[in-house]
Amino acid sequence: xxxxxxxxxxxxxxxxxxVLNPNTGExxxxxxHSAPQSGVPAPRRPRPSEEAPxxxxxxxxxxxxxxxxxxRAVPPPRRRRGAPEEPLPGRRGRRPAKASKGKKxxxxxxxxxxxxxxxxxxxxxxxxxxxNGNIASVSDDGASTxxxxxxxxxxxxxxxxDKRTGKGNGSYGDAGSVGHADTTILLHVSKDRSNAxxxxxxxxxITDVPDCPTTQEDGTQKVIPGTRQARFNTSLxxxxxxxxxxxxxxxxxxxxxPDNFMVADFNAVKTLTSAVGGVEVCVGKxxxxxxxxxxLSKGTHTIEGEQALAxxxxxxxxxxxxxxxxxxxxxxxxxxxxxKLKSNDTLTSPSKMLDLAEAGTEALTVDSQLDxxxxxxxxxxxxxxxxxxxxxxxxxxxIDNPTEKVKATVVLNESTAPQVxxxxxxxxxxxxxxxxxxxxxxAVAARLKGAKSPASEVRVRVLNGGAVAGSAQETLSWxxxxxxxxxxxxxxxxxxxxxxxxxxxxPDQADQARxxxxxxxxxxxxxxxxxxxxxxxxxxxxxxxxxxxxxxAGVSLAAPSKAPEGVxxxxxxxxxxxx
Numbered sequence: 001x002x003x004x005x006x007x008x009x010x011x012x013x014x015x016x017x018x019v020l021n022p023n024t025g026e027x028x029x030x031x032x033h034s035a036p037q038s039g040v041p042a043p044r045r046p047r048p049s050e051e052a053p054x055x056x057x058x059x060x061x062x063x064x065x066x067x068x069x070x071x072r073a074v075p076p077p078r079r080r081r082g083a084p085e086e087p088l089p090g091r092r093g094r095r096p097a098k099a100s101k102g103k104k105x106x107x108x109x110x111x112x113x114x115x116x117x118x119x120x121x122x123x124x125x126x127x128x129x130x131x132n133g134n135i136a137s138v139s140d141d142g143a144s145t146x147x148x149x150x151x152x153x154x155x156x157x158x159x160x161x162d163k164r165t166g167k168g169n170g171s172y173g174d175a176g177s178v179g180h181a182d183t184t185i186l187l188h189v190s191k192d193r194s195n196a197x198x199x200x201x202x203x204x205x206i207t208d209v210p211d212c213p214t215t216q217e218d219g220t221q222k223v224i225p226g227t228r229q230a231r232f233n234t235s236l237x238x239x240x241x242x243x244x245x246x247x248x249x250x251x252x253x254x255x256x257x258p259d260n261f262m263v264a265d266f267n268a269v270k271t272l273t274s275a276v277g278g279v280e281v282c283v284g285k286x287x288x289x290x291x292x293x294x295x296l297s298k299g300t301h302t303i304e305g306e307q308a309l310a311x312x313x314x315x316x317x318x319x320x321x322x323x324x325x326x327x328x329x330x331x332x333x334x335x336x337x338x339x340k341l342k343s344n345d346t347l348t349s350p351s352k353m354l355d356l357a358e359a360g361t362e363a364l365t366v367d368s369q370l371d372x373x374x375x376x377x378x379x380x381x382x383x384x385x386x387x388x389x390x391x392x393x394x395x396x397x398x399i400d401n402p403t404e405k406v407k408a409t410v411v412l413n414e415s416t417a418p419q420v421x422x423x424x425x426x427x428x429x430x431x432x433x434x435x436x437x438x439x440x441x442x443a444v445a446a447r448l449k450g451a452k453s454p455a456s457e458v459r460v461r462v463l464n465g466g467a468v469a470g471s472a473q474e475t476l477s478w479x480x481x482x483x484x485x486x487x488x489x490x491x492x493x494x495x496x497x498x499x500x501x502x503x504x505x506x507p508d509q510a511d512q513a514r515x516x517x518x519x520x521x522x523x524x525x526x527x528x529x530x531x532x533x534x535x536x537x538x539x540x541x542x543x544x545x546x547x548x549x550x551x552x553a554g555v556s557l558a559a560p561s562k563a564p565e566g567v568x569x570x571x572x573x574x575x576x577x578x579x
């Protein structure tokens with residue numbers, strides 16, 4: 001008898017036998033020793049003379065049933081390295097001699113996700129090979145960092161397409177759409193996992209789409225020419241562009257190079273919300289939108305499936321009736337789904353967790369660096385460390401396109417957008433998360449405060465420690481000719497490359513350091529109290545080492561410390577009503 005059937009004699013639902021072990025954080029299938037059936041059978045290995053019995057069909061996880069899918073056989077689970085070979089399916093074998101007389105325990109391990117698509121994909125890996133078979137992947141074409149790292153900040157590009165694939169989706173999206181980037185979110189998770197920012201990018205934003213090397217179905221490479229001043233959503237689908245092109249476009253736009261991407265169609269919203277039993281949303285007025293088919297009365301509602309899809313698709317019935325209003329609605333929806341995913345109601349329900357694993361892996365297309373349930377699980381465990389109150393939703397600051405009489409597109413708000421992008425690039429939180437960090441930041445910032453020497457009295461040696469070749473000489477010329485720092489010299493290449501630009505100085509050179517930091521636009525964290533060096537004239541000088549973050553002479557390296565005034569933002573732990 002299989003795991004699905006055990007306990008039926010006592011009318012016990014197997015789903016109720018899955019228990020969360022508080023000591024390990026894992027789910028266990030626990031069966032009493034008095035149960036009429038024994039634990040999971042250990043079939044014996046057939047003798048050489050015996051013919052192996054035919055393979056059984058797929059066994060559903062406890063508490064779940066689903067129709068067989070023709071043509072999709074489930075390969076046997078991989079054997080762990082060093083483990084004895086598993087016997088083939090067949091007759092019941094002997095019970096191991098050292099088996100406990102008490103309860104039989106079957107361990108199940110899963111990663112709880114901190115974000116909608118990630119949560120669904122990594123919630124469990126009960127049937128690893130089966131779930132791996134669900135996942136579709138396409139090449140990142142070299143547009144990513146090569147995949148997320150556990151010891152670094154994480155940047156995941158989440159893309160929702162408007163392609164009408166899937167049952168019941170014919171009435172949604174643009175007729176005949178090739179699958180444009182209808183909804184795009186850059187999810188940034190801080191290095192210490194204490195906070196995250198979900199940055200929505202408007203689909204109607206006018207930007208440059210770069211040339212995109214793209215892997216074709218036959219494995220060959222083709223460069224799809226870029227387009228200047230195009231809608232952002234055309235970075236996917238248009239002219240055969242793949243998600244890697246959207247990734248390149250985001251990098252060009254924000255200066256942030258994503259680690260991975262995930263693409264979902266309309267079915268993702270429907271299946272994931274149904275898997276968790278619906279999510280609670282709020283509307284501040286009665287909504288009746290014939291275009292999206294959404295009809296809700298004022299107040300809170302639990303929505304799932306088709307109704308959930310209608311909710312994230314509606315725009316004419318909320319706000320100003322445009323895409324920016326719909327983005328705020330989608331952010332509210334994602335916050336609600338985030339809360340439901342991390343609630344005890346979901347985490348302590350094995351059937352929901354398994355449904356999430358199934359729904360998530362079937363709904364996703366991921367990049368080639370994230371193409372297994374194991375990798376998704378690892379990502380989910382990293383994102384699962386995040387507290388929802390420190391997940392901030394915001395939108396790229398934009399203004400109406402000034403070249404249009406009939407306003408249909410938007411352009412960057414150049415006064416605030418660079419600051420938002422800078423915060424993400426420099427891993428600056430949109431929420432205050434740790435008092436100790438604030439104190440440390442204040443101490444670092446204090447290095448910039450105090451008296452400053454005249455530029456003509458600043459003595460500094462400039463080294464290239466990872467910046468573009470020629471940066472040291474370019475900086476030297478700029479300092480001497482434009483900023484009056486005449487007592488500066490080019491010291492060549494640094495002995496080692498640095499990720500960040502630094503300025504090292506002796507205690508009696510603090511006045512000079514503050515002056516140079518102001519000229520260079522250096523943050524307090526770049527100032528390193530230390531020792532002076534001797535310049536070509538035999539005088540004590542400071543050492544300026546240009547790191548990989550150096551973008552050119554005169555370009556400030558100081559990251560913004562807080563979001564600019566007027567930038568829309570919300571956090572995932574709060575319920576907000578659509579207006």
